Amino acid sequence: MNFKVGIIGAGPSGLAMLRAFESEQKKGNKIPEIKCYEKQDNWGGMWNYTWRTGVGKYGEPLHGSMYKYLWSNGPKECLEFSDYTFSEHFGQSISSYPPREVLFDYIEGRIKQSNARKYITFNTVARWVDYNETTKQFRVVFDDLVNNKTFEEFFDYLVVGTGHFSTPNMPYFDGIDDFSGAVMHAHDFRGADQFVDKDILLIGSSYSAEDIGVQCYKHGSKSVTISYRTNPIGPNWPEGIKEVPLVTHFDGDKAFFKDGSSGVFDAVIFCTGYQHKFPFLPDNLRLKTKNCLYPDQLYKGVVFNELPQLMFLGMQDQYYTFNMFDAQAWYARDYVLGRIALPEKAEREKDIEKWVAEETKTETPFDHIDFQTSYIRELIAQTDYPGFNLDQVAAMFKQWIKDKETNVLTYRDKVYTSVMDQCKAEIHHTPWMKELDDSLERYLEEEVEVK
Amino acid sequence: MNFKVGIIGAGPSGLAMLRAFESEQKKGNKIPEIKCYEKQDNWGGMWNYTWRTGVGKYGEPLHGSMYKYLWSNGPKECLEFSDYTFSEHFGQSISSYPPREVLFDYIEGRIKQSNARKYITFNTVARWVDYNETTKQFRVVFDDLVNNKTFEEFFDYLVVGTGHFSTPNMPYFDGIDDFSGAVMHAHDFRGADQFVDKDILLIGSSYSAEDIGVQCYKHGSKSVTISYRTNPIGPNWPEGIKEVPLVTHFDGDKAFFKDGSSGVFDAVIFCTGYQHKFPFLPDNLRLKTKNCLYPDQLYKGVVFNELPQLMFLGMQDQYYTFNMFDAQAWYARDYVLGRIALPEKAEREKDIEKWVAEETKTETPFDHIDFQTSYIRELIAQTDYPGFNLDQVAAMFKQWIKDKETNVLTYRDKVYTSVMDQCKAEIHHTPWMKELDDSLERYLEEEVEVK
Numbered sequence: 027m028n029f030k031v032g033i034i035g036a037g038p039s040g041l042a043m044l045r046a047f048e049s050e051q052k053k054g055n056k057i058p059e060i061k062c063y064e065k066q067d068n069w070g071g072m073w074n075y076t077w078r079t080g081v082g083k084y085g086e087p088l089h090g091s092m093y094k095y096l097w098s099n100g101p102k103e104c105l106e107f108s109d110y111t112f113s114e115h116f117g118q119s120i121s122s123y124p125p126r127e128v129l130f131d132y133i134e135g136r137i138k139q140s141n142a143r144k145y146i147t148f149n150t151v152a153r154w155v156d157y158n159e160t161t162k163q164f165r166v167v168f169d170d171l172v173n174n175k176t177f178e179e180f181f182d183y184l185v186v187g188t189g190h191f192s193t194p195n196m197p198y199f200d201g202i203d204d205f206s207g208a209v210m211h212a213h214d215f216r217g218a219d220q221f222v223d224k225d226i227l228l229i230g231s232s233y234s235a236e237d238i239g240v241q242c243y244k245h246g247s248k249s250v251t252i253s254y255r256t257n258p259i260g261p262n263w264p265e266g267i268k269e270v271p272l273v274t275h276f277d278g279d280k281a282f283f284k285d286g287s288s289g290v291f292d293a294v295i296f297c298t299g300y301q302h303k304f305p306f307l308p309d310n311l312r313l314k315t316k317n318c319l320y321p322d323q324l325y326k327g328v329v330f331n332e333l334p335q336l337m338f339l340g341m342q343d344q345y346y347t348f349n350m351f352d353a354q355a356w357y358a359r360d361y362v363l364g365r366i367a368l369p370e371k372a373e374r375e376k377d378i379e380k381w382v383a384e385e386t387k388t389e390t391p392f393d394h395i396d397f398q399t400s401y402i403r404e405l406i407a408q409t410d411y412p413g414f415n416l417d418q419v420a421a422m423f424k425q426w427i428k429d430k431e432t433n434v435l436t437y438r439d440k441v442y443t444s445v446m447d448q449c450k451a452e453i454h455h456t457p458w459m460k461e462l463d464d465s466l467e468r469y470l471e472e473e474v475e476v477k
Numbered sequence: 478m479n480f481k482v483g484i485i486g487a488g489p490s491g492l493a494m495l496r497a498f499e500s501e502q503k504k505g506n507k508i509p510e511i512k513c514y515e516k517q518d519n520w521g522g523m524w525n526y527t528w529r530t531g532v533g534k535y536g537e538p539l540h541g542s543m544y545k546y547l548w549s550n551g552p553k554e555c556l557e558f559s560d561y562t563f564s565e566h567f568g569q570s571i572s573s574y575p576p577r578e579v580l581f582d583y584i585e586g587r588i589k590q591s592n593a594r595k596y597i598t599f600n601t602v603a604r605w606v607d608y609n610e611t612t613k614q615f616r617v618v619f620d621d622l623v624n625n626k627t628f629e630e631f632f633d634y635l636v637v638g639t640g641h642f643s644t645p646n647m648p649y650f651d652g653i654d655d656f657s658g659a660v661m662h663a664h665d666f667r668g669a670d671q672f673v674d675k676d677i678l679l680i681g682s683s684y685s686a687e688d689i690g691v692q693c694y695k696h697g698s699k700s701v702t703i704s705y706r707t708n709p710i711g712p713n714w715p716e717g718i719k720e721v722p723l724v725t726h727f728d729g730d731k732a733f734f735k736d737g738s739s740g741v742f743d744a745v746i747f748c749t750g751y752q753h754k755f756p757f758l759p760d761n762l763r764l765k766t767k768n769c770l771y772p773d774q775l776y777k778g779v780v781f782n783e784l785p786q787l788m789f790l791g792m793q794d795q796y797y798t799f800n801m802f803d804a805q806a807w808y809a810r811d812y813v814l815g816r817i818a819l820p821e822k823a824e825r826e827k828d829i830e831k832w833v834a835e836e837t838k839t840e841t842p843f844d845h846i847d848f849q850t851s852y853i854r855e856l857i858a859q860t861d862y863p864g865f866n867l868d869q870v871a872a873m874f875k876q877w878i879k880d881k882e883t884n885v886l887t888y889r890d891k892v893y894t895s896v897m898d899q900c901k902a903e904i905h906h907t908p909w910m911k912e913l914d915d916s917l918e919r920y921l922e923e924e925v926e927v928k
Binding site: 077078079080081083084085086087088094153154167169174175176193194196198202203204205206207208209210211213214216217219220222301303305308309312314 | 528529530531532534535536537538539545604605618620625626627644645647649653654655656657658659660661662664665667668670671673752754756759760763765
């Protein structure tokens with residue numbers, strides 16, 4: 027096969043792409059030339075924790091939004107790879123909500139079984155892409171950050187797996203310029219330690235606000251106030267966490283809210299979401315989307331309709347994660363290998379419109395789960411990615427939402443059963459609220475003393 | 478004149494370039510087509526304060542390292558424009574060390590007299606530059622951040638004035654990953670308020686460490702500890718500020734130093750300098766330099782020797798600032814206009830080597846001042862930028878160093894006399910240590926109550 031595939035990013039999406047090609051190769055089939063470039067110094071994407079904030083060692087905007095003490099906020103049984111189970115990796119049953127280091131270990135475990143690392147160049151950022159209409163190739167300029175050197179590569183296909191939880195969306199509020207305490211976006215939150223005994227204000231009402239709020243409460247913040255724009259998150263908050271309407275303005279160390287209330291705070295954390303940003307792509311090749319379930323430029327949620335040689339993985343709002351990236355990567359692989367023939371552009375457009383129209387009809391989180399389940403079902407049907415019981419995963423997602431609504435402090439103590447190998451999760455040795463040590467070592471201990 | 482000049486950045490350097498062309502135009506002379514692009518939403522570069530940290534509204538690495546309560550740390554008489562004095566701008570005599578807003582007003586005052594703004598496109602970042610050997614033109618891809626649109630422009634000359642105090646240099650120290658308090662680079666420091674009653678550790682021994690340390694002390698930090706690598710800053714610190722040798726490692730909230738001492742801290746601020754970074758340039762057009770007085774790729778400190786159509790302004794380590802950028806911009810202008818003929822490359826190389834060798838011989842801050850004075854003297858001699866008494870400015874710089882050594886808390890109460898118009902600065906209405914309000918309004922009040 028004399029063509030070349032470029033992969034940008036070696037996080038869960040880029041690694042899924044490498045794994046997809048590698049599984050093909052293991053069957054004795056030929057694969058094209060592949061190169062993967064990663065801005066960070068290791069693989070794992072968002073799961074590769076860094077203490078840095080803002081920009082990285084070489085001045086690039088930081089990829090990571092990961093923080094200390096982050097535990098999975100959904101059951102691991104919903105994100106399990108269908109070709110590499112948690113039981114296979116750990117050789118034992120573990121709980122349903124592992125911490126970051128454990129999940130990183132799992133992601134790495136699968137990819138380490140392959141020769142994927144040899145395809146990846148680290149500390150190298152995609153700086154600029156041109157598409158040549160004549161040669162039908164992409165020229166990608168990369169920047170080798172360690173050596174301060176730029177170089178070009180040419181590709182027939184380009185797969186973008188750079189994520190969309192890296193570029194903070196940070197609206198302005200009157201008076202925030204002079205707020206006297208700490209101001210940061212969730213992207214730069216690195217753990218609750220810094221906020222022990224502090225009164226903190228979180229602005230936002232999605233996963234970041236919920237999880238950072240609960241983390242800070244757990245690790246000893248004096249009070250946690252969550253300010254929502256439209257709807258409160260709404261679980262039964264314990265004393266010490268409360269929700270208030272949107273901030274109207276700040277004055278000194280004081281924040282004022284729409285309901286006329288106010289409060290004095292030591293820190294404000296903007297949990298106001300992320301922007302999809304692709305600075306290395308010319309705008310006619312850019313995915314321009316908000317966080318939604320079906321970006322309207324992507325056929326099958328993967329193939330850039332204007333130029334199908336360009337693909338994006340993992341750009342959806344996510345219930346499903348690792349196994350969705352896999353399903354997408356396997357689809358992208360089979361398209362690249364010529365096994366999946368794409369219909370004409372207008373046909374593809376119609377298909378996109380059908381899905382987008384379906385998304386418009388969804389209202390509740392349950393609807394969203396069902397939508398994404400159908401999407402993945404369709405993808406998996408077209409490749410040899412090992413199928414799994416999607417209805418059961420959807421049911422677990424729904425149960426997870428109920429668990430959180432019942433008690434946001436204890437939902438991580440629940441256990442689920444793998445649909446991949448029917449392994450039932452263990453109840454963890456320590457209730458989540460009492461477990462302040464999130465290390466892999468501590469997590470895997472069989473008998474522990476509560477510290 | 479049928480050629481085109483691109484200017485990247487509308488800070489003090491880019492504005493100097495615009496002003497240089499404009500002063501030529503005012504004399505009735507023709508100038509080439511000019512376009513200037515600025516990443517931020519306003520001009521002023523580093524003097525354009527933002528409350529944001531890390532990345533900006535559109536996810537670009539932030540330019541600004543400016544903080545609340547920043548007052549000039551050198552006498553304004555050393556940075557005065559020779560074609561627009563402080564007296565002319567304010568219509569009165571002011572003190573020698575004005576705060577940020579006052580300096581911004583001064584910079585803006587000069588440029589507002591011209592039609593420079595019409596040449597500038599804001600919120601637009603230079604994304605990628607290619608040089609075409611055949612057409613001898615630069616293709617610059619710009620990214621319109623507001624509209625998420627990219628476009629190309631072609632230039633015969635390119636002037637880079639993007640500064641070099643924007644990309645943090647942040648070394649790793651063992652244990653910093655788990656430091657429990659706040660960790661930031663000086664680039665993200667936005668004012669001392671957040672550190673009132675806190676024990677703070679600054680790592681570094683240059684201007685940032687000195688000034689942030691003094692600011693935090695002034696605004697009420699409980700203690701300020703400054704950790705130096707090689708030499709302490711060394712003034713007679715007041716009780717509450719001390720210097721210690723370099724950090725060896727961190728453990729929890731504790732820092733350990735080379736002399737065996739240790740301390741517990743609420744926050745660590747890395748005052749460890751900046752990197753020169755030009756992500757939009759291919760590496761053969763990149764200035765690769767540390768913070769020095771004579772980057773070895775720049776003829777006359779301005780012209781990129783490998784490709785003289787490319788110029789850099791303000792890339793030196795700086796004693797002189799605004800008037801040095803002016804001297805460079807006037808030089809660049811006259812070269813572009815064909816008034817200054819450059820010698821051959823090898824000759825230019827020799828000239829660079831001569832200056833670099835001179836710099837190597839410098840040892841003390843006084844030597845550095847004399848070096849930069851000579852450099853500027855040479856530049857000014859070649860253009861019509863209004864000459865001024867450089868020896869007297871050099872003497873003021875030296876006195877300023879002595880003043881700081883005598884008392885780092887009171888040196889800003891000293892006054893100097895302008896070499897441009899002999900205006901003697903006023904003693905400010907409030908001693909600097911007692912002045913907690915840095916607004917322009919307060920600064921210009923004639924009679925004040927000490928708050």
